[in-house]
Amino acid sequence: MPLMRNLIAGLQALFRKQKANSELDEELRGYLDAATAQKMKNGMSREEARRSARVEMGSPDRVREEVHSAEWESVVETFWQDVRFAARMLRKSPGFTTVAVLTLALGIGANTALFSVVNGVLLNPLPYPHPGQLVTIHESKPNFATGSISYPNFLDWQRDNHTLSAMAVSRPTSFALTGLGEAEQAQAEFVTSDFFPILGVKPVIGRIFVRADDQRGAAPVALISGGFWKRKFGSAPDIVGKTLNLDGRGYTIVGVIPSDFDLLLGNFSPSEIYVPMVQWTNNLLFSRGAGLGIHGIGRMKPGVTIDQVRADFAQVTRNLAVAYPDSDKATGAAFFPFRQSMLGHVEPFLLVLFCAVGFVLLIACVNIANLLLARSTGRSREFAVRAALGAGKSRLIRQLLTESILLASLGGAIGLLLANWGTRAALDSLPASLPRAAEVGIDPRVLLFTAAVALSAGILFGLAPAIRISRTILQDNLKEGGRGASGSRTGAHGVLVVVETALALVLLTGAGLMLRSLVRLWDVDPGFNPSNVVTFGLSLPTSMWKASPAAIRAAFREVDSKLASTPGIEAVSMNWGAFPLSGDDEWLFWPEGQPKPANQSDMKWTLEYVVDPGYLKVMETPLRSGRFFTARDDEHSPPVVLVDDVFVRQYFPNENPLGKHLFLDSLEGNQQAEIIGVVAHVKQWGLDTDDTEHLRAQLYFPFMQLPDSVMAGAPLGMRVVVRSRGSGAGAVDSIRQSLQQLNSGNVMYGVQTMDEVISSSIANRWFSMILLSAFAGLALLLSNIGIYGVIAYLVGQQTREIGIRMALGAQRRDVFRLILGNGVKMALLGIAIGVAAAFGLTRLMAGMLYGVSATDPLTFVFVAVVLMLVALAACYIPARRAMRVDPMVALRYE
């Protein structure tokens, strides 16, 4: 209550100041009268009494002042006065104000934009209940630390563990969707029944999957996404119970999943259709040793730590290894906190970028501090006058700080606008791999951050001039007329220039290292020639899905020859299994001359590419020895394979592999195949990471020699790779036409040029490099302006000194050298400090670099030289001006 009353009274006083004042005046008059009356009663004359009362009471103005300053609203009032005065001062120098506000807007805007990304992606809690309990689950095997979980293992893990309240696995797939308008390939996901409950997802309508749907032989059911529901059924409420035709099989729709559902993991993208895992028709689903790209999520029981889960599963998998040595001998379970799986790969990039924008803002602040310092020298007379009229030191500092905070607030407001607009633009051009991009936006936390940044920036750059002013007040500036000796003044400016140069150098070094990494990456030979290659998915008409293997082979041969004869197309190949930088698939084998290993764990692994004879021509992978497949390597001829350099090094060191045989366990009947050639290694896992992967041996197998059972699945979806004469993208239309001519039921999907495949594999680096370079460029520009400004200012200040020197016989060359030397000295010091700082800081980004050390001398030297040249250029113009100083004019002017 008292607080409230105080507030109201204060506000009343503020807004009805006139009334409050006149009341006080009347009260004071009354006081004086009463005192006079009293004194007259005591025997004084009227005049005497009046005078004595006046003396006792003191000046009414002083009393009024004291009453006033005891009230809180007076603080508001002085503040408001300061703000108005500051606004007037800023309006008086529009040039300075514009430059300062824009510089700050850029700096604060960049910080706000990046913070809103960090906020949305890293800081906001995950959109699931109790996200801390969520884990991702993989199977660890000799070749894969985070490998695919086999379905039988998953079932046993689910049954045997004691630490998870639920676990589920999922695997992306696609279905040919028919019976609902034009046939199309629909994005789908196999899941087990606990998948949605773990994530707290409730159906919009109908039900989600239950345990009964996981049973082998259960009736086929499906969930659809809200988007799909709207697109295909107009969100009709009677959707439950309707039938979906997927790959020619009827699935009963049991419910609808919210349209905004997303798992936010790298290997997951939101699907239109969800189907229980058991409905997968893959023969290998129930094979314990199979790696089918199945990964899991789980929810820990309340109070259980991830280490307890790991210990629990170590026991579970040990038991399984004993029970199934054939497949599980070296198999374990790998767990990661969900947050780490989701954000682990972007966190370092975002943090480095965040540091970078912080540096940019610091440089901006330094620049403005410089400008303010220069201005403050010009204004020292004004402040001396105000000090002489009774303004206290703290009062002057407060007023100066108000000015700089007002500047910062203006910059912050414009920066917020820039950020709001820039964040959207940046996110639109972002590689798809940034999780939670949709959650990035301006929220109260971002606003708070911006306000805090603007405020601290204002204090930061305002403090130096304020301190300077308060110090000069002590000297008698009125007399000196603000002329000032130049010596001590270089100090503050010099420090700022040094700081600025050092900051810019750190940023440039970071950007330089990223750039070098990318150049290195572009230089990496992927093992194939990506230009003019296009890849896409193809599913044959539904009439082919139940066709005989012979008919399927004939159909693919037809596709092959039709595409090969399409104008502009040089070569064509089907592709199944692994494909560089896209998807991996592995086969087990053992070399000829060895008995079949007792269990699969003792067999060898290799990546396998199932391709047509045209593949070598499409990819232009160098053939090292032997020959590639021909049309005669077909279903009627003995199986043949090619292997790559790494395969030979690993399995046939110091031997000629040609003519050797391999037993391919993953193909039915343990087919024996002859090695007929060796090709170069292809970067399967990524341009940067391939070298460090375990499983790098590669094997090529002719598509036509695939066993009938595997061939039966081919019409549902095959990858096709095509080399065109012109650009790959340009050939897409004629490819589509040819496929339609062949049969209107052919569906072409997922078209990508090979260049796109490569650039999206390094998109994260590319994006960070672009941003980092942009920030570094901004830093360079700002620090350059700063150096120029300071040198120009110093030359202005030193005009008299230069004039005297010249009058005393100094040559123009000497003056030029003097000024330039000043700048060079500061720049060199800044570079030295910057190199030391960068040396420490770039280590933090070592994980983002490729093929270049975090302390790469070449980058450091190059950046230092660039910065030095830029600093020289910035000093050049003022130095030239100094050189032309006419001693007579300079001296007379003073």
Added chain:
Amino acid sequence: MIDKPSTLVQGTLDMLILKTLALEPLHGYGIAQRIEQISHGVFQVNAGSLFPAFRRLERAGLLDTEWRATENNRRAKYYALTKHGRRKLEAETKEWGRQIGAITRILDAQS
């Protein structure tokens, strides 16, 4: 008796004002007079500290104000204790007594 008026112990002015008003509402000069009289001239409060104190106490809800005619038939602002102010005075008086007692004991022990 001390010749020169002494300055007030820090923070006691508010309490003295409340005490003077405990009997009856007074105007500004009346309060100053009363304090001076009762303290036999030991305390002389000047307007410069009196009026800010009035504002403070009024804002805190300890005083009520009213414009009234004085005995000389002039308009003056009268201050009166609120219920809250009366309670505050009791509490302050008690606290003051406690402190005085403690201080006296300490001084006696030393001498």
